[in-house]
Amino acid sequence: MLRHCSIARRLPLARIAWRAPHxxxxxxxxxxxxxxxxxxxxxxxxxxxxxxxKFLATLxxxxxxxxxxxxxxxxxxxxxxxxxxxxxxxxxxxxMVQLNVMDSVMYEAQRQGRISFYMTHYGEExxxxxxxxxxxxxxxxGQYREAFMLLYRGFTLDEMMxxxxxxxxxxxxxxxxxxxxxxxxxxxxxxxxxxxTQIPQAVGAAYAMKLSGQKTxxxxxxxxxxxxxxxxxxxxxxxATLNSPxxxxxxxxxxxxxxxxxxxxxxxxxxxxxxxxxxETIRVDGNDIWAVYNATRAARAIAVEQRRPVLxxxxxxxxxxxxxxxxxxxxxxxxxxxxxxxxxxxxxRLRRFLEARQWWDQSQEEAWRQQARSDLLKSFNQAExxxxxxxxxxxxxxxxxxxxxxxAQQKELQALIEKYPEYYSTEEHxxxxxxxxxxxxx
Amino acid sequence: xxxxxxxxxxxxxxxxARRVSQNTSIRRGYAAAAAAxxxxxxxxxxxxxxxxxxxxxxxxxxxxxxLSAVNSETTKMNLFQAVNDAMSIALATDDNxxxxxxxxxxxxxxxxxxxxxxxxxxxxxxxxxxxxxGIAGFAIGMAAVGHTAIAEIQFADYIFPAFDxxxxxxxxxxxxxxxQFNVGGLTIRSPCSxxxxxxxxxxxxxxxxxxxxxxxxxxxxxxPIQAKGLLLASIRDRNPVLFFEPKNLYRAAxxxxxxxxxxxxLGKAEILKRGKDVTVVGYGAQMYTLENAIQLAExxxxxxxxxxxxxxxxxxxxxxxxxxxxxxxxxxxxxHEAPKTAGVGAEVASTIMEHCFLRLESPIQRVCGWxxxxxxxxxxxxxxxxxxCFDAIKTAVEY
Numbered sequence: 001m002l003r004h005c006s007i008a009r010r011l012p013l014a015r016i017a018w019r020a021p022h023x024x025x026x027x028x029x030x031x032x033x034x035x036x037x038x039x040x041x042x043x044x045x046x047x048x049x050x051x052x053x054k055f056l057a058t059l060x061x062x063x064x065x066x067x068x069x070x071x072x073x074x075x076x077x078x079x080x081x082x083x084x085x086x087x088x089x090x091x092x093x094x095x096m097v098q099l100n101v102m103d104s105v106m107y108e109a110q111r112q113g114r115i116s117f118y119m120t121h122y123g124e125e126x127x128x129x130x131x132x133x134x135x136x137x138x139x140x141x142g143q144y145r146e147a148f149m150l151l152y153r154g155f156t157l158d159e160m161m162x163x164x165x166x167x168x169x170x171x172x173x174x175x176x177x178x179x180x181x182x183x184x185x186x187x188x189x190x191x192x193x194x195x196x197t198q199i200p201q202a203v204g205a206a207y208a209m210k211l212s213g214q215k216t217x218x219x220x221x222x223x224x225x226x227x228x229x230x231x232x233x234x235x236x237x238x239x240a241t242l243n244s245p246x247x248x249x250x251x252x253x254x255x256x257x258x259x260x261x262x263x264x265x266x267x268x269x270x271x272x273x274x275x276x277x278x279x280e281t282i283r284v285d286g287n288d289i290w291a292v293y294n295a296t297r298a299a300r301a302i303a304v305e306q307r308r309p310v311l312x313x314x315x316x317x318x319x320x321x322x323x324x325x326x327x328x329x330x331x332x333x334x335x336x337x338x339x340x341x342x343x344x345x346x347x348x349r350l351r352r353f354l355e356a357r358q359w360w361d362q363s364q365e366e367a368w369r370q371q372a373r374s375d376l377l378k379s380f381n382q383a384e385x386x387x388x389x390x391x392x393x394x395x396x397x398x399x400x401x402x403x404x405x406x407x408a409q410q411k412e413l414q415a416l417i418e419k420y421p422e423y424y425s426t427e428e429h430x431x432x433x434x435x436x437x438x439x440x441x442x
Numbered sequence: 443x444x445x446x447x448x449x450x451x452x453x454x455x456x457x458x459a460r461r462v463s464q465n466t467s468i469r470r471g472y473a474a475a476a477a478a479x480x481x482x483x484x485x486x487x488x489x490x491x492x493x494x495x496x497x498x499x500x501x502x503x504x505x506x507x508x509l510s511a512v513n514s515e516t517t518k519m520n521l522f523q524a525v526n527d528a529m530s531i532a533l534a535t536d537d538n539x540x541x542x543x544x545x546x547x548x549x550x551x552x553x554x555x556x557x558x559x560x561x562x563x564x565x566x567x568x569x570x571x572x573x574x575x576g577i578a579g580f581a582i583g584m585a586a587v588g589h590t591a592i593a594e595i596q597f598a599d600y601i602f603p604a605f606d607x608x609x610x611x612x613x614x615x616x617x618x619x620x621x622q623f624n625v626g627g628l629t630i631r632s633p634c635s636x637x638x639x640x641x642x643x644x645x646x647x648x649x650x651x652x653x654x655x656x657x658x659x660x661x662x663x664x665x666p667i668q669a670k671g672l673l674l675a676s677i678r679d680r681n682p683v684l685f686f687e688p689k690n691l692y693r694a695a696x697x698x699x700x701x702x703x704x705x706x707x708l709g710k711a712e713i714l715k716r717g718k719d720v721t722v723v724g725y726g727a728q729m730y731t732l733e734n735a736i737q738l739a740e741x742x743x744x745x746x747x748x749x750x751x752x753x754x755x756x757x758x759x760x761x762x763x764x765x766x767x768x769x770x771x772x773x774x775x776x777x778h779e780a781p782k783t784a785g786v787g788a789e790v791a792s793t794i795m796e797h798c799f800l801r802l803e804s805p806i807q808r809v810c811g812w813x814x815x816x817x818x819x820x821x822x823x824x825x826x827x828x829x830x831c832f833d834a835i836k837t838a839v840e841y
Contacts, residue, residue, distance in 0.1 A: 400624070
């Protein structure tokens with residue numbers, strides 16, 4: 001049993017409801033909804049027309065971001081303080097630091113050519129608040145910068161490293177690039193590179209859960225750049241019209257690789273689009289773990305209880321490079337990055353919150369960072385030493401069964417390997433045999 | 443076929459298509475029955491020997507032999523009714539199955555989903571917003587959590603917005619996750635192929651675009667019996683399947699369809715007529731043209747014996763049956779409506795050349811649509827018609 005179950009039990013949904021920024025929302029009755037839908041369609045009523053000609057480009061003012069604590073870790077309104085125990089809060093913090101440590105080690109490992117690719121989470125660690133607000137059965141569809149979700153749910157460092165090294169223990173059987181994690185047992189759908197494709201998928205998964213009467217939702221993460229894809233529009237509109245219990249979680253970190261958000265959209269961010277789709281929407285301070293947590297908790301209540309979608313836009317800043325294939329100093333000022341890293345850092349902010357309560361101090365910090373680093377290096381070294389997956393997995397899983405053409409091609413490759421052993425060494429690969437699918441529950 | 447029935451062939455929101463309908467009365471009867479040609483061959487689906495018009499014929503095929511005497515009842519259905527019947531059975535036998543797409547709730551623009559919403563509820567048979575990439579993505583999501591998603595793309599011509607979801611996502615879902623996740627419960631149905639007056643965007647046969655994509659299955663039926671059995675198999679297959687329904691057969695092809703819940707095998711071609719001189723391969727509505735071309739060839743060239751094969755599954759296709767046939771006949775003609783270059787015919791031809799090189803007695807003939815967009819007024823000259831198929835058979839045997 002995962003530890004966050006206990007949080008849910010202690011924090012009844014009714015309590016969430018009054019804490020939620022959405023508390024003004026009335027409970028829907030079917031009859032009332034039907035009337036609203038009809039009147040929306042009915043354009044014969046004279047009251048719907050005006051003699052005033054007025055164009056609109058914006059709402060009255062930009063949507064403000066919900067914040068629980070300020071830069072110093074001070075909670076601004078006591079009633080918004082997260083209702084979590086010290087242990088649960090420390091768990092979140094330690095996972096954030098662990099993510100941070102993993103990122104720095106793996107980034108360097110890529111620089112040394114030991115793994116082929118990596119993407120860091122610098123500046124976005126506070127998004128782990130969303131993980132704490134969900135239930136283990138809630139299905140996650142991510143983009144690629146959501147390792148916090150896996151770490152929170154108990155994905156081990158070994159499992160992480162096996163994927164990054166794409167060795168014989170990688171659940172993905174070494175077929176995808178590093179950081180394309182997936183875990184069946186943790187309800188984390190495997191990451192794929194095409195942006196935004198997961199958005200309508202999350203809507204379909206949520207609809208399926210609704211049909212089977214499950215009290216669960218799906219959550220779908222994406223960046224503000226991905227929100228420019230057609231699949232964003234498709235998914236948002238489908239979720240709204242089909243009443244899918246899905247939480248859309250946009251990480252607006254200001255950049256899509258080199259493209260600043262000013263070249264990505266002209267409207268008020270991503271959140272303003274939510275209203276256009278008729279969707280409950282909130283913007284939050286993405287560097288404030290408690291704002292992320294509270295908003296996601298409330299969003300989950302809306303999705304699961306009322307069977308409808310919610311959009312959360314978390315404002316943050318991508319402190320790291322886009323990926324190991326990117327040098328962000330080519331398109332943004334190093335000073336800007338340093339400033340944001342120093343003064344608006346989700347890890348530092350939570351640490352100040354903890355220090356103010358005397359739940360954490362410098363020595364604990366150093367000890368934990370040390371621990372995280374040595375744990376990671378242990379997994380790293382083990383994963384690096386392992387063999388690559390068995391060669392048969394080049395051909396398996398394309399279909400449930402292997403069709404004739406793949407069988408023939410597998411034989412063809414085998415013959416080539418035997419014919420040209422000097423060009424086709426298979427020593428790095430594991431022997432054929434049952435592979436690790438990760439499907440077994442633990 | 444009544445002119446009014448063509449109204450259902452048209453996408454209600456695509457205005458150019460609606461305009462087409464005003465001209466349909468002058469070309470009525472395209473799919474059902476054309477006039478007899480100078481050789482006395484009655485062309486068209488209405489005269490086809492491939493359709494099973496009496497119950498005994500319907501149940502005679504070995505693949506349906508498993509239907510016992512108890513459930514051997516048949517009923518007369520056209521192709522859209524057979525598709526409807528298959529979905530009805532799928533919904534009744536699988537609580538996790540849903541049917542959705544543009545305009546499916548009222549019965550669909552081709553009537554294929556008629557009555558399903560009333561029978562199974564609006565939660566399980568529902569309209570989506572007008573977004574093909576959304577429909578495909580939504581279907582993938584449902585299938586990814588173990589449900590059975592039967593999605594409709596209104597015309598195969600409009601499947602391209604969903605190309606990314608189908609090719610990059612659905613097809614790779616199992617492979618990329620190391621079989622942790624799969625979308626085996628996904629089936630995408632779509633009306634395809636020529637309809638007499640469909641122009642660029644109501645006539646296309648896009649199967650070859652998808653045939654280049656490992657992870658997908660592509661199926662196309664030639665008749666109501668085939669449609670029902672292959673669709674049920676596609677829905678229950680544990681891989682994502684694209685099911686292309688030749689729309690000119692929706693009303694034109696009528697046969698006695700077993701009432702029972704039955705499946706026909708995927709990945710298996712069917713030999714419709716045995717022969718010894720030339721192998722003729724096609725799929726979908728093209729089978730009826732090939733049937734006529736064979737009749738003409740055997741009439742014009744006394745003693746000639748053609749073997750006719752319906753591929754049925756385009757990916758993965760049944761190489762064994764075709765190889766065996768060509769090893770016997772030494773000649774191959776393959777025909778499809780889609781353009782020639784890089785079409786399915788090219789794949790079949792090169793594979794047969796690899797497997798049957800020493801047995802081939804003439805170059806493999808490909809009779810296909812020309813390498814142009816599908817044209818409106820020139821459709822008769824664009825199509826791989828009976829005469830073009832006949833000419834290819836003649837070329838193959840006289841080489």
